[in-house]
Amino acid sequence: MTAKALRCFVGIVEREFLRFLRQRSRFFASLVRPLVWLVIFGTGLRTMVDLSGTPPYGPGVAYEDYIVPGLVGLVLLFNGMQIALSMVFDREMGSMKVLLVSPQPLWYLLTCRLVAGVIVALPQVYAFLACAWLWGVRPPLSGYLYALPAVILAGLMLGALGLLLSSLVEQLENFAGVMNFVIFPVFFGSTALYPLSRLSDANAVLAEVARLNPFSHAVELVRFALYGRLDITALVATVVMTVVAMALAVWRYDSGRILRRSLAA
Amino acid sequence: MSALEIRDVSHAYRKPALRGVSFSIEPGDFVLLLGLNGAGKTTLFSLIAGLLGLQQGSIRVLGHEVGRSAALAGCGFVFQQSALDLDLTVAQSLRYHAALHGLSRSDARKRIEQELERFGLAARMHDLVRTLSGGQRRRVEIARALLHRPCLLLLDEATVGLDVPSRRAIVQRVRAQCAEEGATALWATHLPDEVEPGDRTIVLHEGQVRDDRRDIAAASLPDYFAGLAS
Structure with a gap:
């Protein structure tokens, strides 16, 4: 990497961080959302759901322990949507042009933007894990370290999907609807709240949806990493999905596909 | 080598926006691109910036193909829509x-x-x-x-929405800057009073270059545009 490319990366990360710091409510919203699930939903279902024998947990695992990786995924999913929203906002406000006329190649600029978005998500994820620890969800301490690459990879995949989504959404006003359309099916149709084995017993179609859902793989990657284990299938699926989504996003942003519409309007 | 060379550029959305636009700008020139709203100025700027893909024709910026890293590195852009x-x-x-x-x-x-x-x-x-x-x-x-x-400064309606004294101050500042640093500038505007005597002025109307000379008098431009429109 050249010095200029590195400075460009640092500049993009710095801008994302400065914007994040000015939007403090975003940080608290990202914490409150999963904490409501953990404290209310988790407590309510603790005695109703038997998760004994579900890997990577041992016997007698509490429901809250199970859903914490899924809620980490929820933080990352919202962060991916935030990346998408911010791209659409920048496009509408005109500031994306400043990024696009930089002398660095487009794929590099979008990758920097993606990585910057994931870096901003890390404090949110670890703040949530700290709150979960206080609530009694305590994976091994080493798990917090092992989870870091998994969280980064899951964040990259969801951010890349966010970038792709931003290339498909034409106007800012449409974005709220698109977010609801994406977030809820992706979250509920995954292994974030219930294991695949339990889903198969209840509904084979839903189980198949959850098995194919890339978000399930991101969640499983984080879940296993938190307990010091590696889920190879989840790793491969997450990497492949990241590369495919990113390639499609770059292709969409290339050749003015996105700006052509706004200029033609 | 020209600072900017545009050859037979045409571009269409649903309707044609640019039709066979050709001109070149020599290093150190301050050139006005004058046209009414919808004349195609922003489309032309977007093509020069590489924000839109070329459909027909060619654009070379500082000797490089448009959109290339070296071309973008040598350009400074001020967009019509605020980008802060x-x-x-x-x-x-x-x-x-x-x-x-x-x-x-x-x-x-x-x-x-x-x-x-x-x-x-x-x-x-x-x-x-x-x-x-x-x-x-x-x-x-x-x-x-x-x-x-930058060696080439591209300003698209950089004074739009400002009062007359602010506009004058900005135009003078950019002219002075270009003179001091020997930079080339292409200044797109729909405001005839930004033209000064001796300025090279390219008139763009309905996507076509209608005029390109140095002796266009600002005072006669409203009538000139009325003539083009009719």
């Missing part, structure tokens, strides 16, 4: 631009101070962009475009 982050300070906005162009921190700091001083904004350096007036924001955008010392 309202939630950043003036200095942070400029530092972001400097980083995108690969300037080191120390160079960026020096140049930011220098440009803001020139544009009379040094005292607002640490203020949020959203607290600036429209004229101050435009000056920040021009300072930003000059930060990486």
Whole structure:
């Protein structure tokens, strides 16, 4: 990497961080959302759901322990949507042009933007894990370290999907609807709240949806990493999905596909 | 080598926006691209910036094919639509631009101070962009475009929405800057009073170059456009 490319990366990360710091409510919203699930939903279902024998947990695992990786995924999913929203906002406000006329190649600029978005998500994820620890969800301490690459990879995949989504959404006003359309099916149709084995017993179609859902793989990657284990299938699926989504996003942003519409309007 | 060379460029959305546009600009020239709203100026700028893909014709910027890294590195852009982050300070906005162009921190700091001083904004350096007036924001955008010392400055309606004294001050500042640093500028506008005697003026109308000369008198331009429209 050249010095200029590195400075460009640092500049993009710095801008994302400065914007994040000015939007403090975003940080608290990202914490409150999963904490409501953990404290209310988790407590309510603790005695109703038997998760004994579900890997990577041992016997007698509490429901809250199970859903914490899924809620980490929820933080990352919202962060991916935030990346998408911010791209659409920048496009509408005109500031994306400043990024696009930089002398660095487009794929590099979008990758920097993606990585910057994931870096901003890390404090949110670890703040949530700290709150979960206080609530009694305590994976091994080493798990917090092992989870870091998994969280980064899951964040990259969801951010890349966010970038792709931003290339498909034409106007800012449409974005709220698109977010609801994406977030809820992706979250509920995954292994974030219930294991695949339990889903198969209840509904084979839903189980198949959850098995194919890339978000399930991101969640499983984080879940296993938190307990010091590696889920190879989840790793491969997450990497492949990241590369495919990113390639499609770059292709969409290339050749003015996105700006052509706004200029033609 | 021309600073900008445009050959037979045509572009269409649902309807044609540019039709066979050709002209070139020599290094050091200050050229006005004059046209009514919808004449195709922004489309032409977007093509020069590589924001839109070329459909027909060719554009060479500083001897490089449009959209290439070397071409973009030598250009400074001021877009018609404001492109500043309202939630950043003036200095942070400029530092972001400097980083995108690969300037080191120390160079960026020096140049930011220098440009803001020139544009009379040094005292607002640490203020949020959203607290600036429209004229101050435009000056920040021009300072930003000059930060990486471009050889070719492209300004698309850089004074739109400003009062007459602010417009005059900005035009004079850019003219002076180009004269001091020997930069080339293409200034797109729909305002005839931005034309000064002796300026090379390219008139773009309904996507076509209708005139390209140095002796267009600003006072006669309203009648000139009325003639084109009829």
